[in-house]
Amino acid sequence: MSKIQWTNETWNPIVGCSKISEGCVNCYAESLAKAPRLQKFEQYQKVSDWDGTVEFVESQLYKPLSWKTPKKIFVCSMGDLFHEDVNFEWIDKIMAIMCHCKHHTFQVLTKRPDRAVFYFNDHLPNIGLRWFALGENVAVTFKSQTPLPNIWIGVSVENQARANERIPLLYQIPAKVKFLSCEPLLEPLELLSSIPVEIDELIDNEQQIYLNDFVDWVIVGGESGSKARPCYYDWILRVVQDCKALTIPVFVKQLGSNFIHSNEAFKHKTKFKHSKKGNIEEFPNSLKVRQFPQF
Ligand code: SF4
Incomplete structure (x- = not known):
């Protein structure tokens, strides 16, 4: 069971x-990997310098097969599946497991969408x-250009x-569900106006593409x-309002440990129990939104 509010489990066949x-400056995965609790495991000892060393952890590969009830699974919470030193053969095996476990939803979040x-x-x-994931009789037939409904792909947008x-x-990744993770939010974002202009170049007839045409x-x-x-109330509210205007489901995960509200009354009234301010009951009413994609 994961403490990350938008998933049920984390799965780490790649670490490091x-x-x-x-967004990486205070990487939570780096701190966690160095913690005594994880330093008991060889894979975390090998990557603890957080210098780009990545490990394929074969013993973790088949874990989703053992989860019989459907789960949302955050893939590689202790690294980045598309890190430049992650071998494509490893990713193929991970993809095979995800294709095979159709009862689960896999959430892949990367800072390396290229x-x-x-x-x-x-x-x-x-x-x-x-192609096959060998070793546990997992055989997968995969039409590689078909986006799979149970694999969601997201990018970090800090x-x-x-x-x-x-x-x-x-936009160029053939995923059925595409998402943005605006966390840690480091400045105001203008999602309404961040319609990617570069996309025009990809489209023959220069048709305008809007964020809600492909972000779910x-x-x-x-x-x-x-x-x-710091993360300001107004910054989060703006994302929530932009998503509402674009009819994109939005999930406010946490206000953050250094949340700043412009309203003095709110500051003094609220004593947060949760250090990351991740308890939705303690959010300002306007930020109490936790939606999931519709598909
Ligand atoms: S990409 Fe993710 S895991 Fe890697 S250093 Fe950045 S925040 Fe940490």
Whole structure:
């Protein structure tokens, strides 16, 4: 059972990563990997420098097969599935498990959508239609260009620059459900106006593409931890309002450990029990929104 509010379980057949953008500065996975609780495991000892060393953990690969009841599963919460040093053969095996476990929903979140675009559009079609995850009698027939309904792909959008860079890449990934994770939210975002202009270049007739034409879900939240950077009430509210205007389901995960509300009365009235301010009961009413994609 995961404490992350938008999922049921985490699954880590890959661990380890390196920092790539502003959202990584206080990486929670790095801190967790260095904690004594995880340092008991060899895979976390090997990656604890967080210098880009990544480990494929074969013993974790088949875990979803043992979960009989349907779950939402966050894939690689202790790394990034599309990190540049994650071998495509490992990703193929992970994909095979996800294809096989149709009763689960797999949530893949990346800060490296450029590599995901290449994987789905260039690598997978060249594998052919049939491939296997060996070792536990898992055989998968996969039409590689068909988006699978049980695999959701998301990109991290912590500021406007990353929105402008990553949203056009997300557009190019053939996933049935595509989402944005605006966490940790580091500045005001203008999702209504961040219709990726670069997308125009991809479309023959220069038809305008709007965010709600291909984004099915948005997660938003402030940063957690003792070094958390500020997250303002107005920034989260803006994302919620933009999603409402675009009719995109939105999920306010947490206000963050350094949440700042412009309303003094709210500040003094509220004593948060949860350090990350992730208890929806304690949110301002306007931010009490936890929706999931419709499909
Ligand atoms: S991509 Fe994710 S796991 Fe990797 S360093 Fe950044 S925040 Fe941490």
